[in-house]
Amino acid sequence: MMKKKFIHLIETELLKKVVIKSEKAHNPVTAEHIPIGWKCVGVGNYAAVFMHYTEPELVVKINIVDKENLEKEADIYRRLGNHPSYSHLIYEGDNYLVLKRLEGITMYNAFAKGIRIPETVIKDINEALEYARSRGLNPFDIHGKNVMMKDGRGYVVDVSDFYKQGKDEKWEDLVKAYNKLYKKTLYKYPVKIPFKALDIIRHTYRFYKKIRRKLQWQN
Numbered sequence: 001m002m003k004k005k006f007i008h009l010i011e012t013e014l015l016k017k018v019v020i021k022s023e024k025a026h027n028p029v030t031a032e033h034i035p036i037g038w039k040c041v042g043v044g045n046y047a048a049v050f051m052h053y054t055e056p057e058l059v060v061k062i063n064i065v066d067k068e069n070l071e072k073e074a075d076i077y078r079r080l081g082n083h084p085s086y087s088h089l090i091y092e093g094d095n096y097l098v099l100k101r102l103e104g105i106t107m108y109n110a111f112a113k114g115i116r117i118p119e120t121v122i123k124d125i126n127e128a129l130e131y132a133r134s135r136g137l138n139p140f141d142i143h144g145k146n147v148m149m150k151d152g153r154g155y156v157v158d159v160s161d162f163y164k165q166g167k168d169e170k171w172e173d174l175v176k177a178y179n180k181l182y183k184k185t186l187y188k189y190p191v192k193i194p195f196k197a198l199d200i201i202r203h204t205y206r207f208y209k210k211i212r213r214k215l216q217w218q219n
């Protein structure tokens with residue numbers, strides 16, 4: 001049930017006022033001048049996501065990348081259809097999408113807050129990615145900030161790169177770390193990991209993957 005009034009509100013309030021900036025490559029964007037009644041529920045490297053208090057079931061994802069990417073993302077949602085571990089597309093605007101809101105927290109924030117991540121979350125996400133493959137999509141760029149959990153269930157929050165070709169190992173690596181490290185340590189004794197430390201891990205991981213790719217090319 002999509003209200004014309006909500007689209008009007010997005011286009012005359014949110015889009016008119018909010019300023020979304022990308023200050024550094026490979027880092028999340030920032031959102032300023034958020035109008036009253038709206039809340040930023042998350043930022044990625046290419047988009048900021050907002051919620052209005054009158055429509056708590058929905059979010060508005062404003063992309064700062066080209067329109068082509070937005071159309072691709074909308075297409076991916078159409079191809080996924082309805083699946084319990086994904087959001088779905090409600091409306092496609094010029095530079096934004098209205099999506100079903102997923103509740104809970106990202107896995108990244110769960111690490112940061114010392115909230116235990118149960119194995120059922122990993123299982124749900126594995127199944128969701130398998131489902132995407134069965135729909136001819138290529139699950140890509142799945143990492144801690146693109147998956148969420150609530151009440152022991154896992155959700156995939158960002159499908160925007162599922163059209164890409166090639167193999168992306170981020171999720172596989174995360175599952176390995178979960179099985180080999182997390183289950184023996186933080187799972188038993190959840191402690192907060194400072195954002196700064198998580199950022200260092202994120203940058204080290206990028207660096208390590210880059211070196212490895214270079215070495216593979218040379219051999």
Ligand SMILES: Nc1ncnc2c1ncn2[C@@H]1O[C@H](COP(=O)(O)OP(=O)(O)O)[C@@H](O)[C@H]1O
Nearest residue numbers: 042043044045046047049087100101102145158
């Ligand atoms: N449907 C949604 N429901 C709730 N939160 C969301 C939803 N989509 C995105 N978010 C939040 O916004 C953040 C950025 O969205 P994302 O789609 O990952 O953008 P990007 O493509 O820039 O990475 C996510 O990490 C998540 O915290």
Ligand SMILES: [Mg+2]
Nearest residue numbers: 044145146158
């Ligand atoms: Mg993302």
